[in-house]
Amino acid sequence: MFKTFKTLPELFAAFPTEQSAIDHFTAIRWANGKFCPLCGNADAGRIGTLSGTNTHKCYVCRQRFSIRVGTIFQDTKLPLRTWFAAIWLIGNHPKGNASTTLATDLGVTQKTAWFLAHRIRESQRTKSFNAPLGGIVEVDETFVGGKFQNKSKSVRRKGSGRGGMGSGKTPVVGAVSRDGDVIARVVANVDGDTLKAFVRENVSRSATMVVTDTWVGYKGLRPEYRHRTVNHSIGQYVKGDAHTNTIESVWSMLKRQIIGTHHWVSAKHLDRYVGEMAYRLNRREMPKGDRVNNMLARAEGPLPYKVLIA
Numbered sequence: 001m002f003k004t005f006k007t008l009p010e011l012f013a014a015f016p017t018e019q020s021a022i023d024h025f026t027a028i029r030w031a032n033g034k035f036c037p038l039c040g041n042a043d044a045g046r047i048g049t050l051s052g053t054n055t056h057k058c059y060v061c062r063q064r065f066s067i068r069v070g071t072i073f074q075d076t077k078l079p080l081r082t083w084f085a086a087i088w089l090i091g092n093h094p095k096g097n098a099s100t101t102l103a104t105d106l107g108v109t110q111k112t113a114w115f116l117a118h119r120i121r122e123s124q125r126t127k128s129f130n131a132p133l134g135g136i137v138e139v140d141e142t143f144v145g146g147k148f149q150n151k152s153k154s155v156r157r158k159g160s161g162r163g164g165m166g167s168g169k170t171p172v173v174g175a176v177s178r179d180g181d182v183i184a185r186v187v188a189n190v191d192g193d194t195l196k197a198f199v200r201e202n203v204s205r206s207a208t209m210v211v212t213d214t215w216v217g218y219k220g221l222r223p224e225y226r227h228r229t230v231n232h233s234i235g236q237y238v239k240g241d242a243h244t245n246t247i248e249s250v251w252s253m254l255k256r257q258i259i260g261t262h263h264w265v266s267a268k269h270l271d272r273y274v275g276e277m278a279y280r281l282n283r284r285e286m287p288k289g290d291r292v293n294n295m296l297a298r299a300e301g302p303l304p305y306k307v308l309i310a
């Protein structure tokens with residue numbers, strides 16, 4: 001129902017003018033009816049558009065606004081066509097995009113590229129996709145960065161208790177269904193309360209099986225879940241259907257993106273990169289043009305530059 005496109009040239013052809021891009025975004029944002037982003041008024045009859053302009057007026061709060069207000073596009077002068085191209089690049093490049101590359105591709109400064117990439121990542125991570133996970137679900141954590149990077153996992157787990165973020169290594173927990181979807185996020189530590197809360201929130205009680213390694217943090221899931229473990233410390237990696245190879249491959253992909261593409265990611269921003277990876281993985285079957293429209297439908301909520309650099 002919305003315009004779509006298979007390639008970047010098709011995207012530009014679909015939006016020959018800035019006005020056509022504004023019209024497209026307006027149609028997607030108001031697909032379920034007009035609303036005022038300033039007061040929330042959803043009575044379409046009480047929202048008007050000043051003729052011949054892109055300025056809308058709400059007759060409830062009596063304020064004027066553009067369609068960018070309250071979205072990731074707010075407070076930027078970048079044309080929407082440039083944003084669309086950025087969304088295409090970030091949403092579709094399998095290894096992610098360094099902000100230096102993005103800056104060159106879009107003809108913007110590196111600071112602008114960095115800012116828009118983070119806003120796009122922010123909207124990629126805000127909503128969970130297909131939660132809770134079902135089928136056979138593997139759960140595991142990994143550690144990114146810091147002085148413990150090359151230590152064994154058991155050493156890093158023990159050192160990740162309270163204040164784990166301060167020690168320079170950032171724990172990330174993830175769950176992947178063998179049916180295909182992944183949910184992952186940065187956590188403060190890998191103790192039992194944190195890990196089990198993550199499982200309860202993101203894995204269906206009716207999942208066929210939850211597979212983890214024997215880390216003590218996963219003890220106690222059994223009454224609620226069909227929990228199976230593999231004991232890596234004795235060299236056990238596969239026990240029938242029980243293994244964590246799928247989530248391990250997600251972690252290798254995450255590290256390749258962070259080290260290979262971005263070179264270094266600070267703990268503060270890591271969760272957005274994790275969200276970006278999960279977003280792309282979960283939509284690997286979705287046509288590229290549809291991914292752009294999907295992102296445009298999630299563009300609510302600006303991430304002010306002040307918040308980003310805080």
Ligand SMILES: [Zn+2]
Nearest residue numbers: 036039058061
């Ligand atoms: Zn209003």
